[in-house]
Structures are given as structure tokens and as C-alpha cells.
Amino acid sequence: MRLDKYLADCGIASRSESKKLIKSGNVQVAGIHNLRPETQIDPEAVAVTVRGVPVRYRRFVYLMLNKPQGYLSSTRDGRQPIVLDLVPEEFRHFDLFPAGRLDIDTEGLCLLTNDGQLAHRILSPARHIPKTYYAKIKGKVTPEDVQHFSQGVILDDGYLTKPAQLEVLTYGEVSEIALTITEGKFHQVKRMFLAVGKEVIYLKRIRMNRLELDPALPLGKMRELTEEEISRLEG
Secondary structure, three states: EEEEHHHHHOOOOOOOHHHHHOOHHHHHHHEEEEOOOOOOOOOOOOOOOEOOOOOOOOOEEEEEEEEOOOOEEOOOOOOEEEEEHHOHHHHHOOEEEEEEOOOOOOEEEEEEEOOOHHHHHHHHHHHOEEEEEEEEEEEEOOOOHHHHHHHOOEEEOOOOOOOOOOEEEEEOOOOEEEEEEEEOOHHHHHHHHHHOEEEEEEEEEEEOOOOOOOOOOOOOOEEEEOOHHHHHHOO
């Protein structure tokens, strides 16, 4: 790999700024200063420092975003804000995209990555990756609703959903629930409750597979996943 690309992939600087760093002698590879941007290196084997600070190579980035309302889970729109608008500068040079979508008015766990293979594995309909949502529902959610959801719900277009696990957290005129589904039809959670005569008034994704939204992560902020969290996401 070219040295300037290596530095850009590590998030040190843009490709053009990395070239300037190298030419100014601020970059060392195995203790060698006199380098060129096109110098070829083995990213997994060499020791690289910038101004004396060791650099950690990473090909892929995995970010947990606590998505706020008002942002599209998209890489481009032009009319409305998108989740990539929230990405900090240090990650902007990575070719990030949201792995899966959340509705514009839905909050919570959103994964941003540049790893297309991982995204395919967790989004493939054949894998039935469970996703859990917390919601506030206008209307009293009943044990009959729980039973109904466990057998699948017929949506407004006639589609029968796969069985879903509905847990009622609080009963009342506004009920609080947790719902786990294994598919991702358009507006599915909202449409499932409409099918039983109720309305979702607040929706937040709190889990994908075994990866839970960090409760300490503020709304609109993101952080990198740990190795353990990546394994929870996949298995």
C-alpha cells in the first residue's frame, strides 16, 4: 500500500495533507525518515509513526450512532439532513454508509461503516438478524396484542409478518413496549401497531442482534465499536 494512502486510511489526514506530512519528514517507517508518498509498505507489518506518535492501521471503521430524529439514514439527499452529516471530521475521509435504515423520525442505534461485507451479513434477509425497538404507543397494549404479534401481523398491504416478540413495559393510555422483529419492511413497527388499532408516537432502536445501544452515548453522537461489540453484532 502507498504510504500516503496508509496515513489517510488511519485517519491521520487527507490524502493530500498526508503527502505534505511525508515530504516534510514528519513520518517514519521502521525508523526511516527520508520517504516519499508513493513508498510501498505492508500495513500489517510495519511500524509507522507521525511526529513520533505510533499510528494504528485500520481498513474498516465501525461507528455506533445514537441517531436523533430529523436525519435520513442515507448517504445523500440534498433536501434533508442525513446521518453522515453527524460524522466527526476524523472519520470523514472513510467511505461510510449506514448499515440498514431508520425512519427519519426514529431515534437510536444506527451502525455506520465502510465494511460492505459485514453490512451484507447483518442485513441479509436470510439471516433473520433480530432488532429490538423501544416505543411509546397511543392506546393500551393488551395481552391479546402480545399473542397476536407472536403469530405474525397482517399489514395494510396483506403481508403477514414473521412472528415478533412484544413485551409490554407499562400499561396505560400511552403504553411503553419493547418489540423484537427479524425483518425490516418499510415502516414495519408502525404498521404492525396500526394493524391492531394503535399508533406509535415514539420509536427508538435499542439493539441489533446482541449489540445494544450504549446508554451513555448522547443523542446525535457516535463512537467506534469495540472488538467485542463487533462480534456481538455478527453472532
